[in-house]
Amino acid sequence: MTENDSAGQRPDTPHYKAGAGGWGSLIGMGKVLAEARPSPSTLDTLRIQNKAGGHMCTSCAWTKPKDPHLFEFCENGAKATIWDLTTDRCGPEFFAAHTVSELLDWSDHELEKVGRLTHPMRHDPATDRYVETTWDEVFAGIGAELQKLDPKSVVFYTSGRASLETSYLWQLFARLYGHNNLPDSSNMCHETTSVALKQVIGSAVGTCVLEDFEHCDMMLFFGQNTGSNSPRFLHPIEQAVNRGCKIVTFNPVREAGLVRFKNPQGTAMVTGKTTEISQTYLQVRPGGDMAAMLGLVKRVIEIDGEAGGGVIDRVFVAQHTKGFNAVELLARDTSWEDIERESGLTMRDLSAVAGQYAKARAVIAVYGMGLTQHVHGGETLQMLVNLLLLRGNIGRLGAGICPVRGHSNVQGQRTVGISEKPELVPLDKLSEMFGFDPPRDKGLTTIEVGEGLIDGSVQGFIGLGGNFGRAVPDIGRTNPAWADLALNVQVATKLNRTHLLTGRKTWLLPCLVRAEEDMQASGAQAVTMEDSLSHVHGSQGRRRPAASTLLSEPAILAGIAKATLPANPRVQWNKWIGDYGLIRDLIAETFPEEFADFNARLFTPGGFYRGNKARERVWETESGKAGFTVPPGISGLGRPLEKGEYTLITLRSNDQFNTTIYGMSDRLRGLKGDRMLVLMNPEDMVRVGLVEGQRVTLVSAHDDGHRRVVAGFKATAYDLPPGCLAAYYPEANPLVPLSLHDRMSHTPAYKGTPVRVEE
Structure with missing residues (x-):
């Protein structure tokens, strides 16, 4: 080695x-x-x-x-x-020169690089081209199609970019139309957080605020790539390290941002000084985080016994929790041999971290999709809560649990009603405010939308941003099914692959970006979004729109809604679009505890905090207490690997954001020039006779009667744990089955898919 x-x-x-x-x-x-x-x-x-x-x-x-x-x-x-804000444009002339079938052969980068969409377009099946249309024709045509369809067969999807104002109107439109089919990008990333955390601490979101990072003396990172996915977070991490805070990272991949940081806004640009971030970096096996956490819990309990008490916060455990005895029994009964096998880490390393944790005064646990995108992602997250509860590290200054969300308003959309789960939405309040009977049946998750596309039960899809057809798992099976849709509507800023998955009636509708000025009847408008730490921020675009033909997302939504729904004197689309402050008044009326005086707090520096009961140690759970939980096993994977199998994890490069590909470089991993790479442990490559640069085929080893294959990956030796492969998202998405997902939340298992390598 x-x-x-x-x-x-x-x-x-x-x-x-x-x-x-x-x-x-x-x-x-x-x-x-x-x-x-x-x-x-x-x-x-x-x-x-x-x-x-x-x-x-x-x-x-x-x-x-x-x-x-x-x-x-x-x-x-x-x-x-x-x-x-590119100056390139993707207008009617471009579409006149290219058929949809031709564009399907373009790469994701080439499609977006064409530039900003400028005109509303309708797909013409006879010529296989998008043709220019008018907004009046758009609204009338889409409204007529929606009136023909069973509302339960239609999906209203949102990406994480849509503002709180847009999201509120979107969920209202869906429910007035007659369904709760409101999946958003959270379904593919942090839905596990919403479900698993809610069960054990009563909060569907993290408990930390920015001030906590000024007072913690230890941070535990699990499955989160700060350098590529949330680089501004490196500033408070650097400050914490400089005052003596210990950082311990658990991740199969050694991510540069959690190894070293050179602050581009400090003297480091001149002096060359870098800050060493993680004092300990443990390359846990994919799905092994749960075993590693259990190892920490086991050793902390042992240390408490050796010290005669004082390590476990017994007062907190007694007053604020239930279920501790069962977790203590699990920890004592689980052998270090089992923990080492599942985690890929040694007892020595885990004991050292547990010793630090036992001495730390205030600890924050930070995590990303490396935890949530597993078959047992929910149980893994709840094991992390077990570890924090042992020493009272939830609900006090400098401590807590901190999921880092990927998209700018993905958390906020759920806050204002974008949810397929009706029990999470104040439907009685909506009924009172708008004089209708909202649907009460459960809507579709992203996984269920994919299944509905395949079996034909989904007949209409309206996408508010995003690239759903490229982002979802199992796209080798779902993509052909789009052709059978009666209606496909995509609201977007740039061309992407989902726009080429045309149904019988398809529209492509261009909208403003957040940085552009949004002028409505009452003047320039502002919108809002919620960050990972539950603070709400106002946003005002100031740039001239890319084209005079663009509409805002709320205006497009309202145009479709007015053409679809019967008149309702309490539903005043024109007034709301003329003044987004009126939409914020509706949000405040619907959610008074979180959004009181919404308009008055719009541009609060640092945002305004909408609150979190768990942070106050008020546990809105069934028992009224925080819950220790015992998982059914100690691995996040769906099953053990069999001979010849590997666990595939999907990655984003630092030259992409979700499915947006800016270039072929992955600078922070030392890779460039090709995205069709499969990263592999060097000893594994030698063992199976692969050489550097050899092209191979990956085959899904998940047995559900469907064969999933992606060819053309270049084998690349990389510093990964044995038995682990890594490939880029979304190129590897066809290998991830719809049927392989977190059992609690249906979040796809993008970080834990069994595959085989074929030459």
């Missing part, structure tokens, strides 16, 4: 030697700037991005501080804004 270098990285495999941030980050932004060629005013947009009175970034959902940095944006946030 090759010895690791000073940062723990195998020197015989690709990796990024510099720290996250620094000149590499500026160069990365420069490449997108050169390709997108935005107007010079984009620089002014970046100057006020994520600041009170400015526009809120459309990439990650990391919080915006009360006292912002001079430049309160990161590489990813800058790329997203630059990409939005």
Whole structure:
């Protein structure tokens, strides 16, 4: 086995030697700037991005501080804004020159690079081209089709970019129309959080606020890639490290942002100084986090016994929790041999971390989709809660649980009613406010939408942003089914692959981006979004729209709704679109505890906090207490690997945001030039006779009667645990079955799919 270098990285495999941030980050932004060629005013947009009175970034959902940095944006946030404000245009002339069938052969990057959509378009099946239409024709045509369909067969999907105002109207439209089919991008990432956390602490979201990161003395990271997915988070992490906070990371991949950071806004750009982030970095096996956490719980209980007490917070456990005895029994009865086998980590390493945890005063547990996208992701998350509850690390300053959300308003959409679960929405209040009987039956999750596309029960799909057809699992089976849809409507800013999955009637509708000025009857409008730490921020676009033919998302939604629904004097689409403040009044009336005085707090520096009962140690659970839980096993995977199988994890590069691909570079992993890579442990490659650069085929090993194959991956030796493969999302999505998902939430198992390698 090759010895690791000073940062723990195998020197015989690709990796990024510099720290996250620094000149590499500026160069990365420069490449997108050169390709997108935005107007010079984009620089002014970046100057006020994520600041009170400015526009809120459309990439990650990391919080915006009360006292912002001079430049309160990161590489990813800058790329997203630059990409939005490109001077390239995708108008009727482009579509006249290209058939949909021809465009299906273009890459994801090539499609988006064409530029901003400018005109409403309708697909013409006779010519297989999109043709220009008018907004009046759009609304009348879509409304007529929706009136023909059974509302239960129609899906209203939202990406995480839609504002709180848009999201509120969207869920109201769906329920007035007659369904709860309201999946959003949360269904594919952090729905596990909403379900599993709600069960054990009564909160569907994390408990931390930004102030906690100023007072913690230990952070545990599980399955979260800060450097690529939420780089602004590196600032409070750096500050915590500099005051002595210990960072321990559990991740199959050594991610550069959690190894080293070179602050691009500090003296490090001149001095070259980097901050070492993780004092301990443990490359846990995919699905092994639950076993690793149980190992920590086991050792903390042992330390408490050896010390004669005082390590476990017995007062907190007695007053605020239930179920501790069962977890204590599980920890004592589970052998270290089993823990080491499932986690891929040693008793020695886990005991060292447990010793640090036992001494720490205030601990924050941070996690990402490396935990949630497993068959037993929910149980894994609840095991993490077990660990925190042992020492009272939920509900006090400097401690808590912190899921880092990926998309800018994906958490906020759920807050204002975007949910397929009717019990989570104040339906009686909506009935009282708008004079109708909302549907009470459960709606469709993303997984169920995919199944409905295949079996034909889904007949209509309206997508408010995003790239649903590319982002979902099992796309080899779902993509052909789009052709059978009676109605496919896509509201978007740029061309992507979902727009090419045309049904019998298909419309492509261009909208404003968040950085653009939204002028309505009462003047320039602002919108709002909620960050990962439950703070709500106002956002005001100031750039000139890419085309005079663009409408805002709320205006498009209202146009379709008016053409579809019968008149209702309490539903005043025209007034609401003329003044978004009226929509915020509706949100405040519907959710008075979280959104009182909404308009008055719109541009509060740092956002306004909508509150969290669990942070106050008020547990809105069935028992009225926080719950320790015992899982059915100690692995996050659906089953053990069989001979010749590997666990596939899907990755995003640092040159992409979700399905948006900015380029072929993955700088922070030392990779470039090709996205059709399969990363593999070097010893595994030698054992099966593969050589560097050899093209291979991946085959799903999930046995449900369907064969799933993707060919053309280039085998690349990489620093990964044995038995683990990594490939890029969404290129590897066809290998992830719809039927392989978190058992609690139906979140797809993008981080835990069994596969085989064939030459």
